[in-house]
Amino acid sequence: MSVTPCDVPKGALMCVYVARTGAYTDCFEVNHAAKVDLSAFVTAFYTTWLFRMERAVLRVVLRKPIRDSDVAALAQGRSDAFAAWTVEARSDGEILLCDIAGATRSYLAVEPQEDGTTRLLFGSAVVGRGTGKMPLVIRLTTPLHRFYSKALLRLAAGKLEVGAASA
Structure with missing residues (x-):
């Protein structure tokens, strides 16, 4: 399963951040062999073992539980809120989700294809603080973020x- 970088689709909810001066944006895509709706994708994304690790850290930082029922x-x-994000x-x-500090955005999308597959998209935006330049720590951690x-x-x-497969 190949995940590749892609452009944020024209007209997408995250487009406003692509052209913003000082913002970092990315978007990645993978093609899924079946039809997938947004609800299933959001659920799968936020309940992967890797994101559960992030949820554990957030649970400590936010001092509140983050349950699968929240996802x-x-x-x-x-709900229009989840862990450290609001819709x-x-x-x-x-x-399109915004973190509680208003500094980052997370974007998830599904695009049904004519052949019955679904293009799954995940993107991020880090919004600059008006300086027109990303802070050094953001620039240094970008490769890790992309990975x-x-x-x-x-x-x-x-x-x-x-x-x-199990359905």
Whole structure:
């Protein structure tokens, strides 16, 4: 399963950050062999073993539990908050989350393809503080962030395949 960098789709909820001066944006894609809706993708993404590790760290930092039921509520549109994020925008095939500090965005999207497959997208934006330049720590950690983002997307797609095979 190949995860590759891609452009943020034209008209996507995250497009506003692509052109913003001083913002870092990325987007990655993987093609899934079956039809996947946004709810299933969000659920798979935030319940991978790798993201569960991030949830454990956030649980300590935020001093509150982060349960799978919280993921389900976000995925099904019953909640506009999850862990350290709130929903900035949502449509049938996309969700854009903003962290509590307003500094980062997480973007997940599904795009059904004519051949019955689904293009899964995960992107991030780090919004500059008006200086027009990303802080050094952000620039230095970008390679690690990109590696982590691709791993999360690959694991979510794999989890969806396992779920589809057992259905």
